Amino acid sequence: MEEKRLNSQESLELIARMINKTKRQLHIGQGNLLLWWGYTSAIVGLLVGVSLLLTGGNPACNWLWFLIWIVGGIGMMVIKRKDKDRIEKEPFTYVDRISSNLWGTIGWMFALGTLMSIGFQFFGKDTWVIMLVFAFLLAGFGSSMQGFILQEKSMVVGGAISLVAGTFVLGCVLSDTPLKVWWVIPLFILCFVFTMIIPGHVLNAKAKKQC
Amino acid sequence: MLKELNPLLHSQLRLAIMSILMNCEEASFVYIKEQTQATAGNLSVQLDKLVAAGYITVEKKFQGKKPLTLCSVTDEGKQAFEEYVAALRGYLDVK
Numbered sequence: 001m002e003e004k005r006l007n008s009q010e011s012l013e014l015i016a017r018m019i020n021k022t023k024r025q026l027h028i029g030q031g032n033l034l035l036w037w038g039y040t041s042a043i044v045g046l047l048v049g050v051s052l053l054l055t056g057g058n059p060a061c062n063w064l065w066f067l068i069w070i071v072g073g074i075g076m077m078v079i080k081r082k083d084k085d086r087i088e089k090e091p092f093t094y095v096d097r098i099s100s101n102l103w104g105t106i107g108w109m110f111a112l113g114t115l116m117s118i119g120f121q122f123f124g125k126d127t128w129v130i131m132l133v134f135a136f137l138l139a140g141f142g143s144s145m146q147g148f149i150l151q152e153k154s155m156v157v158g159g160a161i162s163l164v165a166g167t168f169v170l171g172c173v174l175s176d177t178p179l180k181v182w183w184v185i186p187l188f189i190l191c192f193v194f195t196m197i198i199p200g201h202v203l204n205a206k207a208k209k210q211c
Numbered sequence: 212m213l214k215e216l217n218p219l220l221h222s223q224l225r226l227a228i229m230s231i232l233m234n235c236e237e238a239s240f241v242y243i244k245e246q247t248q249a250t251a252g253n254l255s256v257q258l259d260k261l262v263a264a265g266y267i268t269v270e271k272k273f274q275g276k277k278p279l280t281l282c283s284v285t286d287e288g289k290q291a292f293e294e295y296v297a298a299l300r301g302y303l304d305v306k
Contacts, residue, residue, distance in 0.1 A: 006223055008216075008302040014223065015296065018230035021246050022238075088279060091235035091242055 022091055026210050029083070031203030034143075036075040037068075038196025041135070042189045044068045049185030057181065062128040069114070098149055106142040110134055129173055132184065136166025136191055143195040154202045158194035165191050214298040217291055219264050224249055224257045229292050232267060232284040240280035258282060266291055 006014065044067045051061035113134035120127040140162025147155025165187055172179055220226050227247045231238055244254050261267045266288030270281045284292070 006221065006226070008299050010223075011216075011221065011226060011299055012296075012303065014226055015230045018227050018246065019234050022231050022234040084274060087281075088239045088241050088274070088277075091231070091238035093235045097236050 022093075026203060026207035027086060027090060028207050029079075029204065030207045031200035032079050033076060034196040034200035034203065036079060037072050038192050038200055040072045040075065041068050041139075041192040042197065044071070045185055045188045045192065049181055049189075052181045052185075059126055059128070065128070065131060066114075095149055099146055102145055102149075103142055106138045110138050113138075129169075129179060132179075132188065133166055133170050133173065135188065136162050136169055139192065139195050140164075140166055143199065147199070150203075152199060152203065155195070155199040158196070158199050162191040162195045214294075214301060216298050216302070217295045219260065219266070220291060220295045222257075224253065225261060226295075228254075228257060228261060228282075229266065229284065229288065232282060233289065233292055237270075237281045237283040240282065243282065261288070264288075264291075 044064060047067070048061055048064045051064060052058070055061055110131075113130055117127045117130045120130075140159045142159070143155045143162065144159025147153065147157075147159055169179065169184065169187070171177075220229060224247060227249075228243055231243055231246055240251075240254070240258075243249075243258075244251060247254065249257075258267065258269060262269055264287075265285060267282050267284050270283075272279050272281070
């Protein structure tokens, strides 16, 4: 492209062409972070559930929930490091910024919930359920919002399922209805399948098709 | 009376650069070069002109050992671009 002067029509056409070129496209591996967090949460959930059943409901098993932070966090760093080269090849869009801030905020809120939960443990209060409710509601909210931003229906629906489940669990907690391992853990796993695993695979498949 | 078109934006390459940057938060030199198919030298010159006008900012950093140049549009640049498009519409009588 040379530095030539354009007439009005050519200018408008050039603007339209450039905007079209930079239109947001999915990139290969778009759903990898979702898949990583989704599978980690589901597998750890299963591990906690099995441990609770085998130990007759020993609350110490709940410390296994921290594996989500450890395994998820390490995986996220690896995926993000691999993704760094992308910034040279693709523009960083407003959608990228909103998505990144959205999940960042959700991460901080969940970290706060985790810290509160740990804090209460020291006062002899069994508040693991806070983390559970946070997981349902925050993952659901994040997934739904991200779905709206990316116009990805599977994320909107998956997130909505988790929000409904989270509200139900919160209702049980507030009404002193006991949360039984046999239904809470499968519900937790199912929610992560709907909010992260299915949308992650859908996004990756769409990106593969598009690129 | 028709408004005069901003001469800084009324050139093919500079307009292409601004159009790309208006549509994203930041883009690398490599990406803009690929999209505009300009030579590195010419692109650098035009980017410098836009920086001098205060329309864009250029941040040079390193990603590992590789240099990375990121460009983004400023508020002044956004306003100039919007005025330019409004003036164009006036010329073409586009509502």
